[in-house]
Structure formats: C-alpha cells, structure tokens
Amino acid sequence: xxxxxxxxxxxxxxxxxxxxxxxxxxxxxxxxxxxxxxxxxxxxxxxxxxxxxxxxxxxxxxxxxxxxxxxxxxxxxxxxxxxxxxxxxxxxxxxxxxxxxxxxxxxxxxxxxxxxxxxxxxxxxxxxxxxxxxxxxxxxxxxxxxxxxxxxxxxxxxxxxxxxxxxxxxxxxxxxxxxxxxxxxxxxxxxxxxxxxxxxxxxxxx
Amino acid sequence: xxxxxxxxxxxxxxxxxxxxxxxxxxxxxxxxxxxxxxxxxxxxxxxxxxxxxxxxxxxxxxxxxxxxxxxxxxxxxxxxxxxxxxxxxxxxxxxxxxxxxxxxxxxxxxxxxxxxxxxxxxxxxxxxxxxxxxxxxxxxxxxxxxxxxxxxxxxxxxxxxxxxxxxxxxxxxxxxxxxxxxxxxxxxxxxxxxxxxxxxxxxxxxxxxxxxxxxxxxxxxxxxxxxxxxxxxxxxxxxxxxxxxxxxxxxxxxxxxxxxxxxxxxxxxxxxxxxxxxxxxxxxxxxxxxxxxxxxxxxxxxxxxxxxxxxxxxxxxxxxxxxxxxxxxxxxxxxxxxxxxxxxxxxxxxxxxxxxxxxxxxxxxxxxxxxxxxxxxxxxxxxxxxxxxxxxxxxxxxxxxxxxxxxxxxxxxxxxxxxxxxxxxxxxxxxxxxxxxxxxxxxxxxxxxxxxxxxxxxxxxxxxxxxxxxxxxxxxxxxxxxxxxxxxxxxxxxxxxxxxxxxxxxxxxxxxxxxxxxxxxxxxxxxxxxxxxxxxxxxxxxxxxxxxxxxxxxxxxxxxxxxxxxxxxxxxxxxxxxxxxxxxxxxxxxxxxxxxxxxxxxxxxxxxxxxxxxxxxxxxxxxxxxxxxxxxxxxxxxxxxxxxxxxxxxxxxxxxxxxxxxxxxxxxxxxxxxxxxxxxxxxxxxxxxxxxxxxxxxxxxxxxxxxxxxxxxxxxxx
Numbered sequence: 001x002x003x004x005x006x007x008x009x010x011x012x013x014x015x016x017x018x019x020x021x022x023x024x025x026x027x028x029x030x031x032x033x034x035x036x037x038x039x040x041x042x043x044x045x046x047x048x049x050x051x052x053x054x055x056x057x058x059x060x061x062x063x064x065x066x067x068x069x070x071x072x073x074x075x076x077x078x079x080x081x082x083x084x085x086x087x088x089x090x091x092x093x094x095x096x097x098x099x100x101x102x103x104x105x106x107x108x109x110x111x112x113x114x115x116x117x118x119x120x121x122x123x124x125x126x127x128x129x130x131x132x133x134x135x136x137x138x139x140x141x142x143x144x145x146x147x148x149x150x151x152x153x154x155x156x157x158x159x160x161x162x163x164x165x166x167x168x169x170x171x172x173x174x175x176x177x178x179x180x181x182x183x184x185x186x187x188x189x190x191x192x193x194x195x196x197x198x199x200x201x202x203x204x205x206x
Numbered sequence: 207x208x209x210x211x212x213x214x215x216x217x218x219x220x221x222x223x224x225x226x227x228x229x230x231x232x233x234x235x236x237x238x239x240x241x242x243x244x245x246x247x248x249x250x251x252x253x254x255x256x257x258x259x260x261x262x263x264x265x266x267x268x269x270x271x272x273x274x275x276x277x278x279x280x281x282x283x284x285x286x287x288x289x290x291x292x293x294x295x296x297x298x299x300x301x302x303x304x305x306x307x308x309x310x311x312x313x314x315x316x317x318x319x320x321x322x323x324x325x326x327x328x329x330x331x332x333x334x335x336x337x338x339x340x341x342x343x344x345x346x347x348x349x350x351x352x353x354x355x356x357x358x359x360x361x362x363x364x365x366x367x368x369x370x371x372x373x374x375x376x377x378x379x380x381x382x383x384x385x386x387x388x389x390x391x392x393x394x395x396x397x398x399x400x401x402x403x404x405x406x407x408x409x410x411x412x413x414x415x416x417x418x419x420x421x422x423x424x425x426x427x428x429x430x431x432x433x434x435x436x437x438x439x440x441x442x443x444x445x446x447x448x449x450x451x452x453x454x455x456x457x458x459x460x461x462x463x464x465x466x467x468x469x470x471x472x473x474x475x476x477x478x479x480x481x482x483x484x485x486x487x488x489x490x491x492x493x494x495x496x497x498x499x500x501x502x503x504x505x506x507x508x509x510x511x512x513x514x515x516x517x518x519x520x521x522x523x524x525x526x527x528x529x530x531x532x533x534x535x536x537x538x539x540x541x542x543x544x545x546x547x548x549x550x551x552x553x554x555x556x557x558x559x560x561x562x563x564x565x566x567x568x569x570x571x572x573x574x575x576x577x578x579x580x581x582x583x584x585x586x587x588x589x590x591x592x593x594x595x596x597x598x599x600x601x602x603x604x605x606x607x608x609x610x611x612x613x614x615x616x617x618x619x620x621x622x623x624x625x626x627x628x629x630x631x632x633x634x635x636x637x638x639x640x641x642x643x644x645x646x647x648x649x650x651x652x653x654x655x656x657x658x659x660x661x662x663x664x665x666x667x668x669x670x671x672x673x674x675x676x677x678x679x680x681x682x683x684x685x686x687x688x689x690x691x692x693x694x695x696x697x698x699x700x701x702x703x704x705x706x707x708x709x710x711x712x713x714x715x716x717x718x719x720x721x722x723x724x725x726x727x728x729x730x731x732x733x734x735x736x737x738x739x740x741x742x743x744x745x746x747x748x749x750x751x752x753x754x755x756x757x758x759x760x761x762x763x764x765x766x767x768x769x770x771x772x773x774x775x776x777x778x779x780x781x782x783x784x785x786x787x788x789x790x791x792x793x794x795x796x797x798x799x800x801x802x803x804x805x806x807x808x809x810x811x812x813x814x815x816x817x818x819x820x821x822x823x824x825x826x827x828x829x830x831x832x833x834x835x836x837x838x839x840x841x842x843x844x845x846x847x848x849x850x851x852x853x854x855x856x857x858x859x860x861x862x863x864x865x866x867x868x869x870x871x872x873x874x875x876x877x878x879x880x881x882x883x884x885x886x887x888x889x890x891x892x893x894x895x896x897x898x899x900x901x902x903x904x905x906x907x908x909x910x911x912x913x914x915x916x917x918x919x920x921x922x923x924x
Contacts, residue, residue, distance in 0.1 A: 021251050040255045043244035046277070047253045050246070076717050077308055081279050120765060120772065128434035128913075162859055163815070 022052060026189050029061065038065045049092065056093040056100065057189050063089035063106055070113050079117050086110050101137040102191045105146050108133035112154065130154060145179035146194040148172055153201045160204075170205040173198060225265040230296030232256045232276055240278055240300060247290070248273035266290060276300065280308070282593060304593050304638035310671040312636075312646050314681035314711040314724070315412035317350055317761075318405070336806055337819035338850030338868055340905055342395040343403065344385075347425070349804040351724070351759030351776040352410035355825045355846060356797045358877045358898065360393035361385055363797045364410050365728060366755025366782030367422030367705075370690050374425045375417070377506060377543040379559035380604070382580040386488065387514055387535035387565060391877075391896060392480075397512055397537070399463055401439070401450070402494060404430045410759070411707040411726055412681030415632040415648030415665045416586065416600065421687045421705040421730070429494060429506055433459050435913050441465070443864075443907035445472050458497040465490050472904075479899050481519040484532070488514035503546030512537045517568070523882045523894040532568035537561065551590040555600075558583045576610035578691070599633035608691060620743065622695045626688065628654040634665070642671040654688055656698050661686045667709075675716045681709040689734050697747045704731040718766035728755045733786035753784025753792060773807040793839035796878050799825035799846070815856040823848045830878050833891045847873040852905075862909040869902045 025048045033041035042065045049058035066086035070079045087110060093103050111130045114122040134151035137144060152173055156166035180195045228247075232240045239260025246253025252266035256276075266272075268290050276284040281300040286293075302309075339345035344362060348355065354363040361369035374384040376398070385394040407426040409417075417424045433452045441448040450463030470485040490512040497505045517532035543557030559582045567574040586600030609623040634648030648665040663686060669679035686702040693700070706729045714721040733751025741747070763774035780800055783792040803824040810817050827842030835841065852866035869875070878896040885891050 025251050039242045043242070043253070043255045046244055047246045047251060050275075051249050051251050085279060132435050158859070161812075162856075163813075 364423035371422035437913035755782035
C-alpha cells in the first residue's frame, strides 16, 4: 500500500513537473516571439506541440507566428512556404480540438494572408472561405472578440473595395472592445490577443 | 525494505544523474549551414535552433535510446534513433523536400489551371472570364498555344490533330460525349457548367500512361471537393435562363443546377445565314453530391441529363433548296469517383462513369436513330516509397455498345451495331533525383476485343530545373486510338491509329510573369483511309494513312507590369501534313492553319466596378481543295480575325450585369469552300463559301447570387 502511495506521489510530481515545463516553455516561446526571433519561437512551439500531444495550443501559436511573419515579408516563395506550414500546424491543432472557434479565426487570418499577398489569384478563390470561417466561428462563440474584430476588419476591407462606407461596421468594433474587457479563461495560454489591434482597425471609423 | 528499494529505483529513474549535452551541426547536401532548423528530442521539451553556423547544442536529462529530430521548412525531417550519450558532434545533412515549392515540375506538354499546381499558368477564374468563351469551359482553352482556331466547330483541335484526337476526363473518368450535339458549321460547346470545376489540366501532348485512346490531347477537369458556402445562383440571359443551389452539411454537400436555352427570340432579331425551322433549344440539369469520410476519403457523384432539339436548312452547292437537317439528342452522364489514403503510404483512386446517348436525326427524308451506351471503370493505386520515389499502377475497363437504324425511303432500312470493348493496364514511376531533376517513366497496355488488337505504349518525361525560375523538360510517348464511330459502323477489321510525340519545353516563371516555349514533333501512322466521300456501307477501308505535325508553341503571360491589367499572348506555329480519309496524298487539312495567335486581356476598372475583357484571335489562311486546280488542297482562305469583347459590371457584390459580343469589329471570315460535285458547261466547278451562321453573337445577361455571407458572385462563371 505504502509503495503504491509512494509511486502515486512520484507520478503526481512528474505531472506537476511536466506542467511546469509546459508553462516555462510556452512563456519562453512568447518571449522569443516578442524579442523578434519568430523562427525560434516557432521552433519552440513546435517542440512543445510534439512533446505535449493532444494539446492544440502550441500548434495554434506556431501557425500564428508564421502567419503574422508573412505580413512583413515580400518574397513570394517564403510567404507560400510559411503559409503552407501554418496550414499544416492548424490541421494538427484541429485534430485535437474540433469545432474550435479560435482555430477557425486563425484559419481565416491565414487565408486573408494569401489574399493580401496575391489578391488577383487568391481573392476570388478564398474570399468566400474567409467569410464562412468567421461566420462559423461567430456561430460557435457569438461573444468572441477576435472573431468580431477581425470579421469587421475583413468586411470593412471589402466595403472599401466596393465603394461602400466601411463605417457601417464600426459598431461591431465597439462590441469587440466590450467583449475583450469581459474575456476570461481558465486554461493557461488560451488565446486572448487582439485587443491592441482595435486602434488600428478603428482608423477607418474616423 | 521493499518500499525503500522502490524509492531507490524511482529516484534513479527520476533524477537522471545529471544532464547530457547534445551537440552537432546541420547542413544541406553541399555542406552549406542551415540556420534556424528545429533540433530536439522527440516527446521532450529538450531542443534548440541551429545558429548562424548551423551548429546547435542543448542539454537533456533523458537517457537511453531516444529519437533525435531535425526539421526545417522545405527540407525533409531528419530522425536519428540513438542512445543520448552518443549524441555528440552530430553531422546532420538535411535532404531537400522534393514536394515543396520551388521543385522541378514534370510539365512537358501540359497547361494546368488550379490553385495547387506549381506549374499553373492560369487560374480557374481566367478560363471563364475570357472574352469570347461565353461561359464555355472549352472555348477559353482555344486561346492557349497548340490549339487551332476552328470556331465553326467549337471543339479542340490540337497540334495538327482533328477534334476526335482529344479526350476529356472528369475526376479521372472518361466523358464520352463532352460536347452538345450539333451539325456541320454550327459550333458546339461543352456540356458542363463551368462552376463545377476547380482545376483543369490540358495536355497538348506527351501525357501520362494513365490516359489512352487519344492521339493528340487529354483534358482533365476536376470537380470542386468542397463548395465554400450554401448559395443560390440565378442566371437570366438573352438566350435562356438557369438556376442552381448548393447545400452543405458537416461532411457532405449537394449542388444542383438547371439551364434552359432557346435561340428562337434571338434568331428572330439577328439575321442568320442558315434557315432555322426549329431554332436550337436545350434543357439540361446537373447534380453533384460530395461526401468526405472520417478517414479523409472523398466520394463524388455527378449526374447530368441533357435534351437538345433543332432543325434547319443548310445551304448546299449541289441542291438549290438546301439540305434539311433535324436533330433530337438526349444524353445521360453519370460519374462516381472515390479518392482516399490507405495504410502504409498507399493511395487509392477509383470510379466509374456511364453515358447513354440517343440521337434522332433527320436528313431530308432519311431518318437515323442511334443509341450509344458507354461505360468506364478505373482503379488506380499509388505507393509512396519515399518522397523521391512513387509508383502507381492501375487498370481500366471500357464498354461501348452502339446501334443505329437508318431508314432511307425508296432504298432500304439499314441496321448497324457494334460492341467496342477494351481493357487497359498501366504503371508509372515518379522519381525525384533531387529538387532539380525528376523523371517519370510509364507504360500502358491495351487490348481491344472488337478489333482484336493488343498494343503497348511507353511514356516518359524528364524535367530539369536550370535556375530557381526556369526549367526545361522533355517528353516522349506512343499513343494509340481506336477508329471512330463513323468507321466502326462499317468495319471492324482495322488496326488502331498511332501517334508518337517528342516534346521539348522551356518554362520561366517569375512572380506574376510566365514564359513558356514548347517545340514538338508528332508522327502519325496507320491512319484510316477509305475510298468514298464519307465512310459508308461498301467503302473500302485500310490503315495505310500517315502524317506528321511539327511546331512551336509560345505562351507569355504578365500580371504585374500594368496595374489592374492581366494579359496573355499565345502563338502557335504548325507545320502538318497527313494522308488520311479519302486524301489522294499527304496534304494539310482544312482545320490546320500555319499560324495561330491569341491575345487575351482583362482589365479591372475599379471606379466602374467593371471587368473588361477582350480577346483577339488571328489565324493565317486555312487550306482548302479547289477541284479546278490540279493539286489537292493547295488553296488558302483569307486570314481569320476576330476581336471578342465582354463587359461584366458588378451592380453590387452579388449582382452582375454582363454583355459580350463576338467579332466586335465585324471581320468577314471564311472557314472553307464547298465545291459542286459536277462542273458547269464551261468545265468549272462552282463554289460556296462556308462562313459563320452569323458574323457576331451578342449576349446580355444578369447573374444573381444569393448567399448568407453576401460575398460570392458568379464572375468566375462568365
């Protein structure tokens, strides 16, 4: 009996250790991203993802770093490579978490990145898909501030293209701000980014 | 005591006496350091990224055998299983991933349009926004090099081959009657609505061993795997109306559409050169069901039904009152395909297609009723041994039964039937020697039970990447094709016709600009000859015909140089002669002009919310035969010129107003001449020019898409 207890306590210790390692690793990865070494951040997220198994978050962030990085580069081949890799990460994330609104939002951003870099090729092919992803995400989580904010930005972009007033979507941004304030999550490292983008999106409302 | 021992053991495992340092260097095959590769022990947090010199170093508390992994974009992941204590000064050489972007592509002979193909020169959207195509998937392909402009026919004439030498496949399965039924000099169009397809591969020669029974060309159309959204499409045009609806569920979707065409009101307004008794009328319906299985396998089922009916009087030099021709056609086409992954890197693609085609034809007082049933089954398996080596093989069965009853009053009733079945097997290996050099070798064997022949045809292609933006490729292949229906009706003792292709291709792609040049030589052997004007009961047939085609195809496309303007230009030079049908000697057929040129432009005017497309087509004079001359087929028509124009105006995001006119500048074009069978009193054969039924064709339409998300529209179908 005693042996069992000892073993059990050791196992708990191991789990706590793994949990601590996860938190340390994730924190470190975010630091790497903030200190402008995105590729190191991606590598670390990928290592964590592979070690963790069954956890969608490290895959999700590995994809996000790739996607965000493409906004700052010009080389077509590198953009395509990164977006393809990001899609693979998101596919992995999806296998561990089905019907996940956050992954859908990230996938919408990924497709937006394709459209942004080559509108004439990817615009017609992917616009409907981006729209559908945001709608699906909002159906799952009507109060998700990222879904609301980025969907509004996407709609404003297309309103500008069609010569309509993008300000029609400004109330949506107000809604997003409200939901950002209320956002809470028990899961560590659950996505909560986006609040600092509100100002940028709001520029079209002036 | 026992517990103490356990604790001791656990401590030993847990505390892992100290840390081990893992070190090494990552380079590519040439020894150039790879910076930023992800280096780690599988299943642990222990790892690092390689630095500027490719070196890495990290510590681990793991012991014993572990999987050491190195991964990096566009390289294959490296795995090493070893005891961690031996992981010192590792020399990791990463292999380039030949599946990644920037790899060489086996593309000799083919044009791809699709999002995923690396050698795409066109997008699916391009195909259908081309002016002059009027929503016909096939018409847009006629602006690509290698095709001959034969706008009185509407089908694809590739590199000196006639229209029967091109076969069309949907999702890998044969389409038996891809074109709407029509008659001489009334251009046909593809039966299928363009919005069903997501990608196209148009091969003008040297295609894979997977495809047979075509001497010149194979067109593969792939249907959409998963529609983007639920929607309803409505189309109102001056020659008909249509509608479609798409529904989506978790793992499946269903699309249906129907279209009705009636040319009567149009032909009442615009003068025609033929006299229509019953103007062209057709009703068609299509449905596609798609289901994705939990193992990622994809099933697609397509069904299409089409009725067409028309009657007209065609001018004929030999009868003053003309020839009365009437046709009623009913065509049913079913196609079911499945694609999926099996265990151990095996892929499967299988499916079957079936077509039932019935024609009631009336030529003056002769009536012809024919029925054709065709069936195709295909099974293809592919094993991926590594990224460098893949092997595929498969088998196909074709069944084709034809029966015809021709009643010629005052003569007799003739019944003709035949069963033309064939079985084929094929295998093909894809070998990537490196990211720069790839080879495909295949062979196909076919046995035909009607004509009782067996043939083996080798196929091969090789591609080499010369720089990061350019590559050259070569292809060679032998191709056999059974005689067509008009011959098989009367003779089943013939051999198949044969062609051999030799192709050299150069491709340059740079961020929105594509240059492609392809030279080829094609030899024809065993072409079918007969000794009457058209194949008929009592004609003597033989396989003694032959011929060749040689040429150069140039394609240039530029999306970057001028803002909002996309354009491409194609030029084809064609030198061909053949001795076939009832030709007295080798000569250039009427459909093969020496020079063909197309210039396609698409200009987006943001302020007008309009897409303006123009297409200019030019062909040098087409050969024709003048019986007043002693040399066969030595005359040439005047050159062909046409400027097609279309304007799509987006009223709102989902409503489009569309206008198009073919031959906007009203060039006077002549395709051929028909000479009288008998000379006049002076010994001259008189003639009649074969010209379009109308010099111009106008389309005015309104396209409305209704969907929840309000972004999609039908621009890509125009």
